[in-house]
Amino acid sequence: MVTRGDDPRTKRGAGPAGGGRRAFLAAASATAAGIVGTAGCLGTADRVRVLSAGSLAVALEETVGPAFESEMGRSYQGEYHGSTVVMRMIEEGTKHPDVVVSADTELLRDRLYPERTDWDVEFAANEVGIAYDPDTALGGRLAGDEPWYEVIVDAGANDLAISDPDLDPLGYRAAQLFELAERRHDLEGFREAMLDTASREPDESKLLTGVEAGNRACAVVYRNMAVDHELPFCELPDAYNFGDPTHAETYATATYTTDEGYAARGRPAVYNATVRADADNPDAGREFVSFLLEEPALLEDCGLRVGDALPRSNGNVPEAIEP
Template identity: 60%
Template sequence: MRSHDGNGTDPTSRRALLATAGGLTAGLVGTAGCLGATDEVRVLAAGSLASAFENGVGPTFESDAEFGYAGEYYGTNAVVRLVADGTKYPDVVIGADAALLRDRLYPDHADWDVTFAANEVVIAYAPETALGERLAAGEPWYDVFADADDGEIAISDPDIDPLGYRALLLFELAEREHGLEGFRAAMADRVAHVADEPRLLAGLENGARACVVAYSNMATERDVAVRRLADAYNFGNRADADRYAQASYTTERGHTVMGSPVVYNATVPADADDPDAGRAFVSFLLENEGLLADHGLRVDDAIPRFHGDPPEGIAP
């Protein structure tokens, strides 16, 4: 039986990490004990899905299916790296950048995936702060950001998380859209990086930050004030995919990513410990669009969409 965390130690209980009155507080979530048993599906997913999966999708799956649910959540760069280097052997892998999962896991670890939900980038803010007051008053967000002090605005780590590099690409696309010379570089030097995506909004709530660049579902789940962004740079409109791709980011490991719409895709890895459980969970996602929508994710007519040939039991 493979060790769940790759180092022979028992990971921390996922529910112990999540059990707070206000909801999700931990950015890294695991389950206790060895998780190779066939009565539990092990899901390694993008961090922005942590609250939705722990508080909705996972428990509902457990009540409807013959399997339990055990989830871990990281930035998608970290998710695919953990699978590619053999550190983890989940039954389901879910990323927040479809191209990234395919680039890193095909063909050695997967040959198919399915997109099942979409999202968009927003600005979440604390209305009681000076920056928040200006956003609430309707000032252009890029003018407000240009006046921010170092650390007042936070993004997730762009080297491990698509939300982090999408924040930097947002600054670049806004620079082009509004003629803001040097805006991306200035913001890159000014923003704080938060390593764990699910902890990003905690800084907003505890007064450490005035604004964060987040996904729409994260802000919805935490009920924080939000400034919606134009389709030209919110990564939420598939019709603007070519525009998003004009911006790129190269991670510290030398992997270059292009801007792309925010869509989540899932696969059952070829070396999954329990592929039957993995297929059951992916099928559950495709059959429960309303549950995903209840947690702030978008499911539209373009979803689901398969890439490659899905295994028997997961119908296109």
Template identity: 60%
Template structure:
């Protein structure tokens, strides 16, 4: 808990804090950054559940003594929870950098740091008929459109970017291979999983043939992963214009997401209870690319990158 003196400085909004406390380098603290917070609340994309729980959180706790209290949902759902104030996180982490900026900038934050990238493909059950056909080298879209209803899962495209990226991948693959009606066909076959962290559970147990997931999710669960080609794996920044030819509009908010390279970003909300601990966590993500890559994410030359009015307390 902050002392009375801390509350005067640290609970002020960010610009006032920066005017009175100075900066810190790396994981060091200065001024009000010496607060004694022992936890930080994180609301993050569901695809990062194991990344945080198994990799980031234990290492951050060991380094700083601060516990990460994480909750994980589809990133669309995360933004909605922040917007309607059903959740009050210190740190928000998105699997779609543009989504966070579109939805939270102005009212909840005015900055973020992009810290990792990813790709999508199919995590599959090796012993399933679907998996065996992939192992035999068949183009994935042939067994995919012949699977029984519900055997192949995607995220709910109305709740998370992984879901709408799967739909966009269907569109781009249809164009790439001349597959008339492929998106429509696939949307009648796939199961839309509303709880993103659960996408791989059925595949891991063998009760589901496969799921369209991020690479790190397959790594987390130790299942085979067939990465989509660059033309629709959303991993190549040089293909941004190509990805943007596919889009998806969500049902409830009517938010239209163009296809775009996968970039994870994080911010500390303006009304965070523990902004200093939040800044420290984001600095930790920036400083530990090895930890993120161990978890199956990619930290290439285009990250980390700051966007907006990044506080001096985060050194990128």
């Protein structure tokens, strides 16, 4: 039986007001280039530029970035896209950030090692579930005791959204989720049926726009995104929510190959960060990554997990950053 998670609106406690969060999200969605903005107005010599997974846009722009500026006296500038797009931009040389943040640890290592970096640190974890509008027919069923897979299999056109699997780990995790659920619950054809039905959103920051507007029932998202948008979140079993490392072997049995030919295996949803080898401001980059590791409470307040197993280092991590 699938359990319904607590409504994130009752779990936030003290923190950014809903109006501020929604104003930011609206601004982010309206920015086609993906550049959300600069949190402060310090000089560029004291600026850190971060190119990050889109699912962290609100956490970094509203919480971590301003705290970093206040503590370190450096300006924060963030830009947010699907992690696959982030890696492509760096490989093609169209973006030159100091810090790179990925929603899939192996994606960063596969695409950037060893030419563009030879280290990274894992700093936060997440889980995949379904954010929904309880006032829609499907959302009302998700709020009840019906198994989630019996609900979304009835989705019609535009009822269900996923991030584009060819652009974003959240998208290919949705495909892998459908594959794992198909096996676990003996749902023949479930994966392909859901991929055929779901609307694919190329801009991760817009994934929940339709749900918020009341013209889409639900979307496959990370938990922190439901918190960001103040939407109810349907929790899924650990066996396929990519949130429990003890199920890593099971996750790895599900795969998705992107249109670029990248074969992604299912992996726990963990974020990692690195500083580019040829960063314009490597000192600022290392300071920012260190700040991420030293302020887990900021990340937890944004709906992310930072347990005893994090942070973890990989490769030749600079001594100043080593967890």
